Amino acid sequence: MNQDFNQCLENKKIIVFPKGKELVSKELSVTQSDLADAKAGFENQRYKWSTIQAYYAMFHAARALVYSRGYREKSHYCLAVALRALFVDEGLMETQSVRDFLNAMNLREAADHEAEFSQSSAKAVISSGERFIEKAVSILMPNSNIQIIRPEFEGA
Numbered sequence: 001m002n003q004d005f006n007q008c009l010e011n012k013k014i015i016v017f018p019k020g021k022e023l024v025s026k027e028l029s030v031t032q033s034d035l036a037d038a039k040a041g042f043e044n045q046r047y048k049w050s051t052i053q054a055y056y057a058m059f060h061a062a063r064a065l066v067y068s069r070g071y072r073e074k075s076h077y078c079l080a081v082a083l084r085a086l087f088v089d090e091g092l093m094e095t096q097s098v099r100d101f102l103n104a105m106n107l108r109e110a111a112d113h114e115a116e117f118s119q120s121s122a123k124a125v126i127s128s129g130e131r132f133i134e135k136a137v138s139i140l141m142p143n144s145n146i147q148i149i150r151p152e153f154e155g156a
Helices: 003-010 020-043 047-068 076-088 095-114 119-140
Strands: 014-016 071-073
Touching: 003 014, 003 076, 014 076, 020 047, 020 119, 047 071, 047 076, 047 095, 047 119, 071 076, 076 095, 095 119
Parallel strands: none
Antiparallel strands: 014 071
């Protein structure tokens, strides 16, 4: 494991969570719902809301991934660290996926805490969220026919 992951474990920002494997499908369900809400918000020009919801769609997909390995996050940042250690370092996910997650996290924080958001940032988070979720589903359910439905989202 990498040093950042070990530090998150030591600080109890990542904990062992054997029950997580049972919750993967629930997290993926929340992911789909949040992504649909983000797209609906975007279409209604609610860019702050769509930025926040698109991030949380990614968050729940990331959580499903980490749960599948028997861990749980207690920090959004350490969730990204766990993604890198458990999936990027293992060759299952590209580094860009974690960068997209961190970018979405920063845009969500700006929208939520500083009221800084825009149409372009909402569109970016939704688009990167779609890619991230598709990758998560392909890792977690490789034989599944689940696909992220994109046609109704004109911003892509």
